[in-house]
Amino acid sequence: xxxxxxxxxxxxxxxxxxxxxxxxxxxxxxxxxxxxxxxxxxxxxxxxxxxxxxxxxxxxxxxxxxxxxxxxxxxxxxxxxxxxxxxxxxxxxxxxxxxxxxxxxxxxxxxxxxxxxxxxxxxxxxxxxxxxxxxxxxxxxxxxxxxxxxxxxxxxxxxxxxxxxxxxxxxxxxxxxxxxxxxxxxxxxxxxxxxxxxxxxxxxxxxxxxxxxxxxxxxxxxxxxxxxxxxxxxxxxxxxxxxxxxxxxxxxxxxxxxxxxxxxxxxxxxxxxxx
Amino acid sequence: xxxxxxxxxxxxxxxxxxxxxxxxxxxxxxxxxxxxxxxxxxxxxxxxxxxxxxxxxxxxxxxxxxxxxxxxxxxxxxxxxxxxxxxxxxxxxxxxxxxxxxxxxxxxxxxxxxxxxxxxxxxxxxxxxxxxxxxxxxxxxxxxxxxxxxxxxxxxxxxxxxxxxxxxxxxxxxxxxxxxxxxxxxxxxxxxx
Numbered sequence: 001x002x003x004x005x006x007x008x009x010x011x012x013x014x015x016x017x018x019x020x021x022x023x024x025x026x027x028x029x030x031x032x033x034x035x036x037x038x039x040x041x042x043x044x045x046x047x048x049x050x051x052x053x054x055x056x057x058x059x060x061x062x063x064x065x066x067x068x069x070x071x072x073x074x075x076x077x078x079x080x081x082x083x084x085x086x087x088x089x090x091x092x093x094x095x096x097x098x099x100x101x102x103x104x105x106x107x108x109x110x111x112x113x114x115x116x117x118x119x120x121x122x123x124x125x126x127x128x129x130x131x132x133x134x135x136x137x138x139x140x141x142x143x144x145x146x147x148x149x150x151x152x153x154x155x156x157x158x159x160x161x162x163x164x165x166x167x168x169x170x171x172x173x174x175x176x177x178x179x180x181x182x183x184x185x186x187x188x189x190x191x192x193x194x195x196x197x198x199x200x201x202x203x204x205x206x207x208x209x210x211x212x213x214x215x216x217x218x219x220x221x222x223x224x225x226x227x228x229x230x231x232x233x234x235x236x237x238x239x240x241x242x243x244x245x246x247x248x249x250x251x252x253x254x255x256x257x258x259x260x261x262x263x264x265x266x267x268x269x270x271x272x273x274x275x
Numbered sequence: 276x277x278x279x280x281x282x283x284x285x286x287x288x289x290x291x292x293x294x295x296x297x298x299x300x301x302x303x304x305x306x307x308x309x310x311x312x313x314x315x316x317x318x319x320x321x322x323x324x325x326x327x328x329x330x331x332x333x334x335x336x337x338x339x340x341x342x343x344x345x346x347x348x349x350x351x352x353x354x355x356x357x358x359x360x361x362x363x364x365x366x367x368x369x370x371x372x373x374x375x376x377x378x379x380x381x382x383x384x385x386x387x388x389x390x391x392x393x394x395x396x397x398x399x400x401x402x403x404x405x406x407x408x409x410x411x412x413x414x415x416x417x418x419x420x421x422x423x424x425x426x427x428x429x430x431x432x433x434x435x436x437x438x439x440x441x442x443x444x445x446x447x448x449x450x451x452x453x454x455x456x457x458x459x460x461x462x463x464x465x466x467x468x
Contacts, residue, residue, distance in 0.1 A: 030351035162362045165354065171346030215351065219386060221358040
């Protein structure tokens with residue numbers, strides 16, 4: 001077990017950074033009413049990443065850095081471009097349209113797989129996640145990008161909180177809290193980075209579960225954010241370690257179950273200790 | 276008497292985004308130490324006029340705080356009254372909150388979702404005032420409030436104009452009788468749509 005942990009120790013910074021960041025970004029989705037939209041953007045990103053794999057496989061003699069970045073860039077560009085296109089058409093905004101586009105993107109992913117059978121293994125790897133097979137260079141690039149995303153988020157954390165609250169309370173049409181807000185661009189970049197390096201199931205779970213479960217049990221913004229940071233910080237490495245200890249346990253589901261468990265238990269324990 | 280001109284908009288047609296004319300030849304002349312009271316039935320264009328005025332004020336680079344009507348009463352966050360204030364103000368000064376008199380410092384730990392409608396409106400108003408604007412724009416601040424809360428808010432607003440903490444106040448309200456007493460010695464311009 002310790003030998004295995006030693007072998008995979010380089011994965012921990014990426015897991016910790018991504019889980020905390022996803023937890024914090026997920027905290028903004030409900031007040032911004034972006035839950036369903038994020039689901040659509042994630043599926044569009046997945047389609048974009050698959051296109052990126054196709055482009056990458058068709059290109060010869062590219063440097064290793066670009067080799068890993070092409071699917072990432074393709075996912076970000078497709079999700080943001082298409083997302084903006086939908087947003088500009090007032091008639092196609094709204095949750096039901098986001099769901100329709102989510103389904104279309106999912107169908108498009110399947111058509112792509114049937115047309116190019118070589119993509120199937122990429123798709124299942126990105127969907128279910130297989131972080132243990134990540135190469136050293138890919139891990140280095142992903143960790144560096146995730147660390148940059150963490151610094152960026154730390155800088156704009158307060159602004160994002162303020163805007164999220166104002167948008168929920170006054171509505172996006174009121175003009176309050178509208179201003180320049182790059183939250184959606186940031187969240188798409190983070191989601192694509194996380195799904196292309198760790199997997200879609202992991203990304204969506206760490207995005208949605210902590211904020212939902214913790215908000216139900218905490219009182220106050222500070223307490224919620226501290227709890228999200230603690231639960232996400234321990235869950236990804238703990239779930240990963242568990243999957244190493246029990247070799248029949250899948251990595252990402254172990255992390256998700258550990259996350260649910262800690263999000264339910266830790267706020268409850270904190271409340272009990274306070275009493 | 277009014278001193279500095281805040282807005283001087285010559286006669287214009289108030290239109291919706293799709294070009295429907297809501298009011299013809301509307302002229303607004305609004306100076307400091309004045310209250311612009313906008314009233315009218317539902318759909319008459321009160322919020323459209325407010326947006327027009329906000330645009331004019333921002334073009335003149337006048338510091339404005341706008342408190343619109345609440346789109347959602349509940350928040351999906353377990354946020355407290357103190358959080359609502361500190362999100363916009365950073366460090367909050369208990370003495371300033373006390374001096375303003377709209378919310379009691381002991382209520383700062385109250386959860387937003389369990390606070391009453393009056394407490395929520397007073398919190399948003401406190402937040403807007405402590406951001407120190409020159410002009411405060413309030414869209415239906417007295418809706419669904421009891422007489423006590425309406426009176427507390429209107430007397431506080433009147434005092435802020437008298438003490439020149441605020442240069443001007445733009446108010447959308449149906450309940451003119453509720454604040455007549457609080458604004459009786461102030462210059463109130465009525466704009467009925």
